[in-house]
Amino acid sequence: CTCSQGWSGADCGTEVTCTGANEIYDTSANGLESVCRECSAATDCSSHGTVAPNAAKTSCECNCDAGWGASDCSTATACTTTDDCSGHAASVMDAADGSCECTCSQGWSGADCGTEVTCTGANEIYDTSANGLESVCRECSAATDCSSHGTVAPNAAK
DSSP states (O other), rough: OOTTTTSSSTTEOOOOOSTTTTEEEEEEESSSEEEEOOOOHHHHSSTTTTEETTTTSSEEEEEOOEEEEEETOOOOOOHHHHHHHHOOOOEEEEEETTEEHHHHHHHHOSTTOEEEEESSSEEEEEEEEETSEEEEEEEEHHHHHHHTSSSOOOOOOO
16 A cells, blocks of 8 residues: 555554644655654755745745745855845855855945944045945044145045
């Protein structure tokens, strides 16, 4: 006999009930009986998402992490400035680990360029952070900006 879902045994007379929150009905190693198995983010979602059984408990469904796609989260997706960088990036590139690395536009910072930076000081201007990816404010300085041989003030665009 090849047992229907939810049944096992030589004569398919033993009911199988999957009661665990993350369990689904699966086929046994011999392909003839129904067994319960636990959904696993590592196995079912390639360690790139969260997992839960579907309503019928017949398959595991993945909710992929950002930067990953396909039904099992095994495919790195292309990064976009709109989706991955809050629409505030000058550029974006795919990192080796499948994540997206944003280079924020002037006036924006954060890994996803979602934090607005506002320079409010009279002599403050926008500058690039040490990592080269985010906007920061800094004071204009005659010593650094004019080699100590002039006066300095920010332009209208800061």
